[in-house]
Amino acid sequence: MFSAIKRTYPSAQVCVIGNSINKEVLGDHPDVDDYCVWNGAIREMAREIRRRGIEYLCITGPSAGALAAAYLAGVPRIVVPVIENGLSPYETRAYKLLRLLAVRIPHCMGHYAPREYLRLLEPLSIVTDDTTKRINYSDAARKNAAEFLRAHHLIEKKFAVISPSAGNKIKNWPADRFARVAEHLVSRDLPVVVIGGPRDKEEVAAMMRVVGTVGNIIDASEKFSIDELKAFIAQALLFVSSDTGPIYIAEAFNIATVDIIGPIDENEQPPVGSRHKIVVAPRQKPQLFVMNARFYDAREARRQVEAVTVPMVIEAIDELLRENRLTI
Structure with a gap:
């Protein structure tokens, strides 16, 4: 706007x-x-x-x-x-x-x-269909993000970002499944950085417990301010998460995304375009909408989240990388 x-x-x-x-x-x-x-x-x-x-x-x-x-x-x-x-x-x-x-x-x-x-x-008298998102970050944030990348040997390397938690917890995909996705990415020689804020501690910890000592999966939760998070995400090759705020930061920087939308309406909000894929299980109708995220069938909402399998997400990731010729 x-x-x-x-x-x-x-x-x-x-x-x-x-x-x-x-x-x-x-x-x-x-x-x-x-x-x-x-x-x-x-x-x-x-x-x-x-x-x-x-x-x-x-x-x-x-x-x-x-x-x-x-x-x-x-x-x-x-x-x-x-x-x-x-x-x-x-x-x-x-x-x-x-x-x-x-x-x-x-x-x-x-x-x-x-x-x-x-x-x-x-x-x-402003009539437009241009919904391109635009955001920016400060020079200080860029420098701090670069320092993190340097410390973890990711400068000039491609990497993926996973956010295993959502603001509305009803949308959370199980942490152990995010761990399996991270392991798949690492098996393709794509390091994974896990992000989250103070409210995401439980989900990040659960995911990191499952990956254990698997290399090239870095816990960066609570490491960034929002400004620094923008600068960091802008350097990624791929962003994977449930439907949550940071995925729209990735979209704004034209980073490829896989959105595990769970119970939300797939037409209303998820990133759109050739660089973005959604993962949704078969259902009769979504439970959450932009203009109604308050009243819904919680059991059905969770069923729609739980019905998304690891192979479904991995397939979306591999297709996205292949279709966009995003080499690792």
Whole structure:
């Protein structure tokens, strides 16, 4: 969305409002001029919006709080989504009432979410299908990532990254299966670096216990800041994980990815294109959606995760490497 705005209105100032993690993800983005961290306090955010003189505000997901803050700030044009083709618990009664004060744009569940977000820019006469992701990292992060690669003898070598945990734990693929995938990659002479944050300790530890003394599988969990993680992932040949935030960092840097999507809708969010593959088991319908990750059948969601086998993931990896002529 940021790049689409800048292409049409080069002098526009783009301010993003969100959480502190996304602030780090978007750090050094060439098309983001300002980032405002919101802690959920409506009046405080209204003051920040008013102070910045924001004239056009898009709310990408239904949020009564965000809409109230924008309205209290007196933003001239507020644009919000109306969810179609499904039910979203985020469309609360308060949100539905407040959105009558805003410009309402359809967001169709089951369609590619990044393209749906771009529709929020159409009142600005911005109509585009370009959903290319763009992020960046600092020089300091690049140097620190290079130092890690040097310390582990990976400078100018190709390697894979595995993230064995997801933010929403219902999507976690079993750690022992990630271990088998890592062993396969090592057998193909592709070193593996395992990443994770403080909330991923259990999954990373479980995976590392299974691989044991297998060489060329490096535990890099909690070694990087988000900025450094971006710089590190940008050097990889391949990224493998359940559907989780870092896989979209890999996508933004055009790194080949294999996304074990488990219970999520395969059409809404996973990376798309010839350099990306999804792995999903047979099912009647997905359980989790971008606009509804709250109400679902937990047993069926886990079945959809557990039904993905190691051979399915290995086949996707080998096909991806072969089709893209990614030599090891």
